[in-house]
Amino acid sequence: MAVYTEVNEAELASFLADYDLGHVLALKGIAEGVENSNYVLHVDAGYFILTLYEKRVDERDLPFFLGLMEHLAAHGLNCPQPVRNRHGSALGRIAGRPAVIVTFLEGMWHGCPSVRRCAAVGEALGKLHRSGANFAGYRPNALGLDAWPALFEEARARADEVRPGIAEEIAKELTFLTGSWPRDLPRGVIHADLFPDNVLFVGDELSGLIDFYFACTDELAYDVAISLNAWCFEPDGSFNITKGLAFFNAYEGVRKLTASEIEAFSILARGASLRFALTRLVDWLNVPADALVHPKNPLEYFDKLCFHRKITSTRELGLLR
């Protein structure tokens, strides 16, 4: 949401000396990305995004993220493309931070997606999972099931400030999920954060996926559950089965869910709800009341968790088979 590291002229010039992009015409810090500093960079060669990785991103993960974006684009999925310098490297340093130039993707993100856009996202997620199958990189999910108890401990003492009784509810849910989490589902590269602000559209055409900085190796159907949660609920909290139908249908047009994925889906969806409820809860309790940037409401995801507890079949979510 901010530019954390300012880039000065000398640093930029020295960084760009390794690239064949021409002169700097403009550099504007943009209000995107919570973890990184991002700039729109205009050079003779065109418009690009310059990203400086801040402390919350582990530098050792960068080859995975950059390699994944290159791999997906090579398989026809539109996402920012790291620009390699004359030495063949996509990753450099600027102002003491690891930095990369990626292509500028056209498109806007939209807060309240139409049915048609839910379908477009389902299809793109299917392609991501299919193309990711032969990606060599591996990165464990730092915010997967194993990480949730520690997140909960960070928030436990004050969780009931947000809604009375919620700490006990979470404790129970954690016990349930730990005991029943499926262990042998198809795994591969997942985006893990495919929310509306990470999907760009020009008109109704999906123009690209962005922000791969939570991407990791995990259960593919868990990623489907994360996206279903992010795209198919209305602002009032109700589930829109027409959107669910369009989303699943388009996903399965590219990659069919297996019988065990469908069977385990309810548990995955509860986990996908709890994961975002927990990270939002921690942020909610730790952001100063007078901060410019207001954290997202964790209750939205607790309500999704409650919804998924009541679901008895994926047919109720729109997966009609």
Place this chain on the structure above:
Amino acid sequence: MAVYTEVNEAELASFLADYDLGHVLALKGIAEGVENSNYVLHVDAGYFILTLYEKRVDERDLPFFLGLMEHLAAHGLNCPQPVRNRHGSALGRIAGRPAVIVTFLEGMWHGCPSVRRCAAVGEALGKLHRSGANFAGYRPNALGLDAWPALFEEARARADEVRPGIAEEIAKELTFLTGSWPRDLPRGVIHADLFPDNVLFVGDELSGLIDFYFACTDELAYDVAISLNAWCFEPDGSFNITKGLAFFNAYEGVRKLTASEIEAFSILARGASLRFALTRLVDWLNVPADALVHPKNPLEYFDKLCFHRKITSTRELGLLR
């Protein structure tokens, strides 16, 4: 430094329906402007800046600001140009806020300007003052001499937290300036905030002036003093007379200072120092310690005030005549 108002698709589409700019290709919030929300807007017609005016800007002032930018550009000074819609209006509304589309200016701003760039700024300021002479708009300076006592009262009780004894120093300076402020100098449109972050360069060429939202009608030489302070001191606080010389020389290449302006310059420079010391002091004392955006140090401008108290002639600043 942030995007305060999010723009959604429907609002943007409805706003753009009045313009002949084509389809929206991209919209990215940028981390510029403390008072407004700014976006890079890419449409078929090219790249533009979309600005939404937030509460700190008085809507009644907008015709002055927009008219001034059009006037200056018509006189050959490069600055953002308000784009008029089909009804001939540059000012519309989006998301409940007054909003305007302006042209995208190439260039970057630079923190530590070279002598050559100080000269370029002096020349541009001269052109601004000369071109502004026949601008019909009028706007009083809301942060001029008359406003300083009230600013001081906001900070007085805690001012000594910043540097012991400073409250008394300011009180004395205010008394002095109120008693000796020149009243009959040439007046006209001034930028009033021509700091390095408001001047863009492509290489060493000045490509444009931005951020006219403090512009007003006031003494021209007071604006010269503001810019001299902003451009000709080094990061360690020392005054660089070579930069002062280049700045004055280039300014006078366009507009000669009058004898009374030169005579009063020391008082204007003290006032220009105090004005920024006071607004920074108020911000410094009112921003929460854990805020993401750190306010600028007021002591930088107290030190400039002390410097100008010791100056006995504008020759010591680089005005060699």
